[in-house]
Amino acid sequence: MTVVSGWRLAAAVVVALVVLALLLTAIFWLAIALAAIAAVAWFNWLLLPRLAVRLRVPLPFLAIALLLPLAGGGYLLAGIMGAFEGLGIWLVAVAVPRAVLWRFRRRLAQRASDRDRATIIVPYRPRA
DSSP, X not given: OOOOOTHHHHHHHHHHHHHHHHHHHHHHHHHHHHHHHHHHHHIIIIIHHHHHXXXXXXXXXXXXXXXXXXXXXXXXXXXXXXXXXXXXXXIIIIIHHHHHHHHHHHHXXXXXXXXXXXXXXXXXXXXX
């Protein structure tokens, strides 16, 4: 059995502390990103439709307009990478759910129209 002591023990402790600090930092920023996504999704699903009705503006226009404050705020907070992060948050919390909902509604309407259509089979009767 090897006993680690001296400078090797100190190096191992420093490496362990650096790895722990990196993990805690990653968890912290991931929690901030998830909180931002949750806040934007809440705004997108609950407040944006009411705001669109009140302002008499189409909802997709407001959803696209939400990109500007997110990317601009990200740019002000962290530069160009912050702008890209704001764009990513907009994609995850606004664009992707709206696209999935649009596709779901379209398929549901298509199924409803297919169900309403009836096939009428008319038997052939030869004239006598």
